[in-house]
Amino acid sequence: MKVLRSPRATPEQLRIIGDTRVGIEIIRGAAGSGKTTTALLRLRNLSDMFRSQHSRTGSTAPVKALVLTYNRTLRGYVEALAREQASRSGGVDLTVSTYAQWAVHLTNNPQIHSRRSTAILGFARQRGIKLQNEFLLSEIEYILGRFSPKDYNSYLDVERTGRGIAPRVDRSTRERLLAVINDYRGSIKKIGRIDWEDLPQRVRALPAENYEIIVVDEAQDFSANQLRSVVKHLAPTSALTLVLDTAQRLYGQHHRARI
Structure with missing residues (x-):
């Protein structure tokens, strides 16, 4: 797969990318609108912000970041761009994974029923x-x-x-x-x-991983329990970005643009 490097942000994307407030940000757009690219470009600014925060407090720990996709279809593009953005200034401990791979790893590879x-x-x-x-x-x-x-x-x-x-x-x-x-x-x-939907319960029962930045791509395809399990592993001060397709709902319910 050919990966597009250093995409040029549009004025609308720049407004979102430049917003580095902590909390939850929801980026919605149609297929091909650049919403995933916007979220990953925002990752760079968030990394800079948390790195500066570490410097002010005297912490030498890297910024801990997680980028999740629902399946492997776009993982190559997502991972390449995410790592490019996070590594520009260094000091970021970045994990890029599908939800299933991330959850299975955290829960020590349980035996999952496939039928x-x-x-x-x-x-x-x-x-x-x-x-x-x-x-x-x-x-x-x-x-x-x-x-x-x-x-x-x-x-x-x-x-x-x-x-x-x-x-x-x-x-x-x-x-x-x-x-x-x-x-x-x-x-x-x-x-x-166990069933695949038992994984989120096990993930939520674990001590928090304390990610300062989490980006969830195609979040409309995640179940409510999966999203709850992701939120459990945010640091007390953190930024969560949810990328959603405008043509679909988040587990069957409307939601606000910013919550």
């Missing part, structure tokens, strides 16, 4: 659930990705938006879906496996 769909559909048939396979699997993925196991019952009363009016998932159906999840989780526990 969730087959198992879920089997348990759903046993419980007489008549939903179409695609819809059923999507709803299960939503539950696993949004709620922690101890909070699954919150799903019984949560408002579901963006799903249309049919099929109707009433409380009785929701209870049976939760029973399917319990069946599934019990079955993989017996063989010493």
Whole structure:
């Protein structure tokens, strides 16, 4: 893959890049709009800001930064540009990874079950659930990705938006879906496996890595639990940049431009 080096920022990008306030920044744009490049150019200014902060406090530790992508498709471009920006002035300890690789590494490579769909559909048939396979699997993925196991019952009363009016998932159906999840989780526990959506829970249980800078690319593809697990590892004073596709929602809900 050919990597574009030192892209020239537009006036609109310069405004975002120059904003080095700590907290959460959300960059939204259509595919090909340069939103990822903007976030990585901002990485350089944030690195400079935190490096100066270290100097003022007498710290010799490098600035700790993390750039996450959802999958490996753009990782080559993201990693090359991120490292170019972070290394210009030195003093940055940068990790670039997919979420899955990062989480698996932090949690010491647990054994992850690879056939969730087959198992879920089997348990759903046993419980007489008549939903179409695609819809059923999507709803299960939503539950696993949004709620922690101890909070699954919150799903019984949560408002579901963006799903249309049919099929109707009433409380009785929701209870049976939760029973399917319990069946599934019990079955993989017996063989010493965990589900991919168990990873965020394990990541959140770990001591904080204290990243001063985190950039999450294609954040709309991350589950709520995955994003919560990332936030857990921010330093007390830190900057989180979420890069989002304007055509998609963040785990099914609208959100503010800056939170």
